[in-house]
Amino acid sequence: MLRIGLTGGIGSGKSTVAAQMQALGAGLVDTDAIARQLTAPGGRAMPAIVQAFGPEMAAPDGSLDRARMRELAFGNPDVRHRLQGVLHPLIGEECERQARAHGDLPMLVFDVPLLVESGRWRGLVNRVLVVDASEDVQVRRVMARSGWPEETVRAVIAQQASRAQRRAAADAVIHNEELGMDALALCVQSLWQRWVRPGLR
Structure with missing residues (x-):
């Protein structure tokens, strides 16, 4: 089973990518959902x-x-x-x-918002996939989704790893700026075809 570490900043669209990978046949372990369960x-x-x-x-x-x-x-x-x-x-x-x-399963996705910050996940997965978006896009999405004020969203972003740090840790990056759902799904399908072939496991 190919183990994928999926990460990205708040509002990057990481959860959407996780759902699309599930639709292709991947299993999903959501660390945010686990943290909510634990608390x-x-x-x-x-x-x-x-x-x-x-x-x-x-x-x-x-x-x-x-x-x-x-x-x-x-x-x-x-x-x-x-x-x-x-x-x-x-x-x-x-x-x-x-x-x-x-x-x-052919692939197991670990959805880990703080993958880069934790330092331990790189050794637990075969590939790291980063979903990337500009800070302004992140802010706009989170404000629309959660109703948080802009300063709160930017404070959260400031506490996370930088975009450069996440990209440096990545085996692949999906630049999810203004992609529609169909275009994003095509990006995910392309990665699936590349990574799930037996020769790349």
Whole structure:
């Protein structure tokens, strides 16, 4: 099974590419979805998060208060590292469990927003695919999707790896600026044909 690390900045269109790869027959392990599961009410990460950051980080339903944690973590590398220290081992365990559960597929895609930042994923996948877009495009998409103010979106982008850093780590880059869905799908199909051939595994 060919293991692909898929990454890109917020608003790049990475999730759309992941869905298109699934449609072609790939399995998908979504680390964001796993993190949400771990920080949902009763999630495995919540006791350690409350212990590390205080009970105010839990919402009334017992889930992570994401807005409060985002406010605390922005501009504070120590907080981000402590949070990652709680989440990343649990995410890693669940990723491997889900990978085994997918069985025999031609490709398994790991959707990892912080693939470049983590430093550990390069050794866990065969290829890295980056979905790239300009910062202005990212901001426009996220504002339309989430309703966040522009300064919040740009603050998130500033905390992520730069476009240059992601491209430097990539085996392939999809430049998803003004591509329509059909054109984006053709890009994904082209990569599929190149990478899934037995000689490239």
